[in-house]
Amino acid sequence: MSRARLRALLAALLLACAAGAAAQAIDPLPFRDHAQELRFQHLTQQLRCLVCQNETLADSNADLARDMRHEVFRLMQQGKSDDEIKQYLVDRYSDFVLYKPPLQPNTWLLWFGPLLILAAGAVVVAVNVRRRARAGASGGDAADGPAPDNNTEDDW
């Protein structure tokens, strides 16, 4: 399918989704047991409805989402593991379907970014605290004199 046609199709699906967006997806399926139902709920909450603005497969009422839910259910009945099911969907719909992006070169920034910021911030805080502590120590503890009484309202 050409890109333009794919885009047109997505646009049409998006409209279909928007029309029903306010009604939630209530989709009783014949689960084997309660454990399987829980597994299904957990799995579909990590997958994205491809045509909605920002809805999980579990929540979306779009036709495509319903079809994909049933696909997940079918694969589950076949005894496929969660990872296999995710891989199956990624092969068809790309990483876009996963709400938890896999760790790969184009998501390094996403996964390691917060860590880097934290590390940099921690260094700055540590340096500052040390400097302040030294300033306090070398200043002959002039600031505290008798230990400040935490009970007074004004020092609080």
Added chain:
Amino acid sequence: MTPELGQLALILALLLALAQSVLPLLGAWRGNRALMAVARPAAAGQAVFVALAFAILAWSFLHFDFSVRYVADNSNLELPWYYRIAAVWGAHEGSLLLWILILNVWTVALAIFGRNLPEAFAARVLAVLGLVSVGFLSFTIFTSDPFARLLPMPMNGADLNPVLQDPGMTFHPPMLYMGYVGFSVAFAFSIAALLGGSMEQAWVRQARPWTNAAWGFLTCGIVAGSWWAYAELGWGGWWFWDPVENASFMPWLVGAALIHAQAITEKRGSLRAWTILLSIFAFSLSLLGTFLVRSGVLTSVHAFASDPRRGLYILCFLAVVVGGSLLLYALRAPKVVGGKPFAVVSRETALLVGNLMLAVAAAMVLLGTLFPLLGDALHLGKVSVGPPYFGLLFPLLMTPVVLLLPLGPWLRWGKGDGGLLKGVLARCAVAALACAVVAAFFVHGEPKAILGVAAAVWVGAGVLLYVIKRWREMPRGRRYPAEMAGMLLAHLGVAVFLVGVLLSESLSVTRDVRMAPGDTQTIAGYRFRFDGIKQTVGPNWHAEQATVTVSRDGRPYGTMHPQKRTYPHDRVQTESAVDAGLTRDLYVALGEPMDAGNLQGAWALRLYYKPFVRWIWGGGLFMMLGGFVCACDRRFRGKRVAAAEGTDEAVPLPREARA
């Protein structure tokens, strides 16, 4: 004719905003008192004209003036009057107007209550607020005119999105905007301080109640939005890490950090630069939040291209505000390390660690929210970032905060008492462990629920022990000054919130079921019987309404009526039935008939049992209350700004002088 008056009022307001910003800045620079004195009357005049414009738009809604495009797009003849008022801020143009109105309310309040600020400083603060107003007013007038006409005039309007026709959604935007805009006060204080080159502790003391109040409003807005999503969307969730939610959560996180940083700066004089930087970030993220939600860029980066003028304006405005203030910061921020020294074990260090974690969490949320847009724009491939990402990283980042929280009030400024702290920690740990063991029996060994109980008791015990200590040791009337009471309330709110989140997430039961009339389903000991469907009508909708009878242990418990409403233009909206309780919610949502032709046959229903879910919003309300109570402290209002400069904190308050 009337809508044109509204437009005229907006233009006059813009001119006054220009006067309010340019003249006092010049005056403060040249030392010209006459020019500085322009700020207050200009702010008052601007507020009058903005209020007039807002009233005219509301009037157009109330009188069904469909010749105004905005009114025609967002209301119709059947819409009840209260939702026609709410429709004023139901879409882009009107919500901008609401933003401007609230900015004017804050500005006027500041002009009134800020009388004891130094003259030049007050002039600069009002001028900065005026500049923000100029930015928003010109955005409204030139790209998003709410009074634009629609010719020929339609006989009836479209509709307010049914999703918004709910009390929660009526209050959510004004509260949220009160919060967003409130941070503009702290921002204006910081910019004025940078411009004037003086970093007095006095201005921080004056800024604190505004920041606390703004944060309280923002908390309230987020709670209202979360409650609305829970009740209205029918998914039973309370937070989706949706970009729209994240947009309001980022300023909240930075605001929480700012509140604590301001406390350090005001009390100890240290961290002035960091406080200023945080004020700039809190307001910048508020701006980003407003625009992210309103520009449509979240739907797709291509929405930007559909109306390039708006997108371009937003980008330029953000660049000027963020870039300009950061540049000013780089040039003028205090270089010397001021303030009192502190030891490694001290309240300052604890607050700094908390600040770091909150700031990193905000950065993480920002990265996760914008990453899909970046990836799309830079052709790195389409990725989705959703709840599993945030849900993994956020709790990790907040763990140190929760661990430090019970110590908060026990730590001393400057140098903490190690022995005392160890004692407190030991008591908190014992209490948390004991409660966790007891809870394990009730929650069937569910680890997340046990963790929730332990974490909440850990935080709560620290706070309550301190409450008891103050009660015992202090004379009546001096036990809990408002500032401290607010802190204790907000920290207690965290404990309540932890119970709500961890217990409801781990112990909830959800079932999608197919039920024919007479069928029953039992979850968590509650027996739900489906008693069929009947038709019902409201002011502007008709609905299929189910009757579900709930019983427990054979005793009747109540009746619930979930609806599936159809609004004009065939827009369908579910209305879930919620039976609220302190320890659990029962929640029923109505889906589709299993056989489309037969409404009296079987239907798809979703049943929820959600223990302690209400504690989530309860915790939020405690935090909100904490912010407001703190803002009321007399210490912030006194006229002793000039007198109590610097180190002397021991000036008695009038209240204590009496006591």
